[in-house]
Amino acid sequence: xxxxxxxxxxxxxxxxxxxxxxxxxxxxxxxxxxxxxxxxxxxxxxxxxxxxxxxxxxxxxxxxxxxxxxxxxxxxxxxxxxxxxxxxxxxxxxxxxxxxxxxxxxxxxxx
Amino acid sequence: xxxxxxxxxxxxxxxxxxxxxxxxxxxxxxxxxxxxxxxxxxxxxxxxxxxxxxxxxxxxxxxxxxxxxxxxxxxxxxxxxxxxxxxxxxxxxxxxxxxxxxxxxxxxxxxxxx
Numbered sequence: 001x002x003x004x005x006x007x008x009x010x011x012x013x014x015x016x017x018x019x020x021x022x023x024x025x026x027x028x029x030x031x032x033x034x035x036x037x038x039x040x041x042x043x044x045x046x047x048x049x050x051x052x053x054x055x056x057x058x059x060x061x062x063x064x065x066x067x068x069x070x071x072x073x074x075x076x077x078x079x080x081x082x083x084x085x086x087x088x089x090x091x092x093x094x095x096x097x098x099x100x101x102x103x104x105x106x107x108x109x110x111x
Numbered sequence: 112x113x114x115x116x117x118x119x120x121x122x123x124x125x126x127x128x129x130x131x132x133x134x135x136x137x138x139x140x141x142x143x144x145x146x147x148x149x150x151x152x153x154x155x156x157x158x159x160x161x162x163x164x165x166x167x168x169x170x171x172x173x174x175x176x177x178x179x180x181x182x183x184x185x186x187x188x189x190x191x192x193x194x195x196x197x198x199x200x201x202x203x204x205x206x207x208x209x210x211x212x213x214x215x216x217x218x219x220x221x222x223x224x225x
Contacts, residue, residue, distance in 0.1 A: 004153075033212050042115075042199055042215030043154070050210060058212050059204070090153055098142060098209050102153035 002026055004103035006091050012109045013081045021076040021106050023091030029101075031094040032074040033058075034066060036087040037105075043090060049074055081110045115143075115200040115216035123222040130187040132219040134200030135180075141203055143176060143183050144213070148197045157185075157198075187221075195223045 007022045023032065030051050035043035035058075045058030049068040063085060065077045074093075078085060088107050092100040118133045136143070142161045146154040160167045160176045160183065167174045173186040187194055197220045201213040 031210060035212075040217060042201075042217050043213070045204060045212035045214070048212045056211070059214070092154075094209065098159055099144070099156045100154075100209070100213060101156070102146075104153045105151075 004091055004093055004101050006089075006103040006106050008106060009104070010107045010109075012111065013078075014111050015082060017081050018077070018079050019081065019108075020078075021089055021091075021108075023074040023076070023093075023103060024072055025074075025091075025093040025101070026072065027093060027095065027101065028071070029093035029095045030071075032068065033092040033094070033100065034064070034074065034076045035090045035092065036060065037090060038087050046076065046089075081108075083110050086110045115202055115214065117198065117200055117216040117219040119219060120217065121220045121222070123224060124190060125224050126190055126192055128190055130190050130194070130221055130223075132185050132198055132221070134183045134185070134216060136183075136200070136202050137181065140178075142209070143174075144201045144209075145172075145174060145183075145185050146199045146201060146215075148199065148218070150196070154199065190221075190223045192223050192225055194221060196221060 004025045033048040034046040047066040052071040067075045091103040094100045115136045144159045145157045171188045176183045197218040199215045199218045201215045203209040204212045
């Protein structure tokens with residue numbers, strides 16, 4: 001049981017490049033979330049999904065898109081990366097609307 | 112906007128001592144959760160307390176909730192070096208208790224001195 005996994009672990013992008021972060025969970029959870037964490041800050045919600053095929057905006061959605069084509073996967077896309085998107089990205093999943101299980105994070109540096 | 116704010120921002124104690132950290136929040140909640148984050152790692156859920164509960168225990172952890180003051184505290188007893196981490200309180204962003212995601216404070220960075 002791997003829990004929540006994230007790919008890649010670390011990535012460097014140039015301004016304007018695009019990339020996709022992959023989150024996978026093997027706990028059959030309905031709910032999945034993408035957060036970002038900046039230095040000295042708590043996590044902020046980017047987008048979330050309450051089920052396969054559904055997505056919704058969180059607190060800081062601008063510059064990101066998401067897709068939930070399969071229940072176990074939640075993709076976060078950056079179409080045109082900006083230095084302000086340098087951050088650590090965490091994916092989480094939940095089954096009962098309460099406790100969330102987090103992945104190990106993806107460190108993204110945009111130059 | 113961040114709902115919860117932890118206090119203190121940083122706390123350093125000797126191994127074996129108790130550590131207390133506090134969280135204040137702004138709006139009414141269904142529940143409040145505490146998470147731990149070790150350096151460079153993902154968050155790990157510690158404990159959840161519902162709005163109709165006043166106190167909850169889990170091993171060496173004790174959480175209290177005062178909805179009239181919109182505050183919560185996390186007590187770690189008999190601290191160990193492995194407790195060195197950042198601790199965050201979190202509340203639900205929407206009215207679903209967390210289904211719409213969580214909002215986190217900036218955390219308390221706890222250092223346990225050997």
